[in-house]
Amino acid sequence: MIRIEKRDYGGWPNSYYLTNGEIELVVLADVGPRVTRYALPGGENQFHEVEGQAGASGGDEFRLYGGHRLWVWPEVERTYFPDNRPVEVTVTTVGARFTARVESDTPGTALQKSMAVELSEKGSRVKLVHSIANQAAEPTQLAPWAPTMLRAGGRGILPFPPRAAMDREHFQSVSPLTLWSFTDFTDSRWIIGKDFLQLVQQEDPCGRFPEQMSGLYNPWGWGAYVRSGEVFVKRSRPIPGASYPDYGCNFELFTNAEFLELETLGPVATLQPGEAVEHTELWWLFSGIGPIDDDDSIRSEIVPLVERTATSRS
Numbered sequence: 001m002i003r004i005e006k007r008d009y010g011g012w013p014n015s016y017y018l019t020n021g022e023i024e025l026v027v028l029a030d031v032g033p034r035v036t037r038y039a040l041p042g043g044e045n046q047f048h049e050v051e052g053q054a055g056a057s058g059g060d061e062f063r064l065y066g067g068h069r070l071w072v073w074p075e076v077e078r079t080y081f082p083d084n085r086p087v088e089v090t091v092t093t094v095g096a097r098f099t100a101r102v103e104s105d106t107p108g109t110a111l112q113k114s115m116a117v118e119l120s121e122k123g124s125r126v127k128l129v130h131s132i133a134n135q136a137a138e139p140t141q142l143a144p145w146a147p148t149m150l151r152a153g154g155r156g157i158l159p160f161p162p163r164a165a166m167d168r169e170h171f172q173s174v175s176p177l178t179l180w181s182f183t184d185f186t187d188s189r190w191i192i193g194k195d196f197l198q199l200v201q202q203e204d205p206c207g208r209f210p211e212q213m214s215g216l217y218n219p220w221g222w223g224a225y226v227r228s229g230e231v232f233v234k235r236s237r238p239i240p241g242a243s244y245p246d247y248g249c250n251f252e253l254f255t256n257a258e259f260l261e262l263e264t265l266g267p268v269a270t271l272q273p274g275e276a277v278e279h280t281e282l283w284w285l286f287s288g289i290g291p292i293d294d295d296d297s298i299r300s301e302i303v304p305l306v307e308r309t310a311t312s313r314s
Contacts, residue, residue, distance in 0.1 A: 011055020033098035036067035048259035110136035133276035144279035154227025215252030242267035
């Protein structure tokens, strides 16, 4: 049975607690929308929460807060619109929709974001439908971008596209592996395997730059974060042939000394006035995971769990 209650969480009095008895979430309504908690009942939060920002609201300063958010690509001034105001909440039998006000103040460009959160009757599966509407009088180009800030001390995992020897059927590239100015693949936090890309979160990194980031085109449509014997899996259905941001990325990883982000992106879209674009993610949380370090351990511990989620991609 799905239960939805309004509670105080971290000093935010209008927070929504959602549970089916096997998983629990907290979604903020005093700011956001933000999913700030995702955990097994009474368990450790999988998401990073920014110290010193709990309970904060109002003002013009952008705050990360933590948890899961909806952003707008490309990463320019309007991406950092401060989502510090209350959102409208519509409760349903399986979850709730959280709708922000139109971003009419600087640096907003009359975008309106919403996030629908739906629980399954059983298990840890959560469906999130992100929406961005253009409420301006002019068209705008963007892509929905869904970063999840994850608790320190784990590792993010993305699968590479299928491998094959070069022949007449395999002359073309299959994915980018993108670089930012601070990306350094000699940094020990990166593990580039035969079939998987890993990024390890370290609270005291010793690389050239404290931040690391890369992305790729992920035809499998899943990514994972493993920490303390638990694995967070997120899926987002890839659209073959679509124009994705950052030279073609639909999944990206970012880390610094405080957290790691597992991010998905939707295709680039031109929204006419009044039009909206949607981007869907599915989440799962599993426990009892053995040690993960190389491709073999990912195949034995993570891939079987991911295969269990393969029938629920929309």
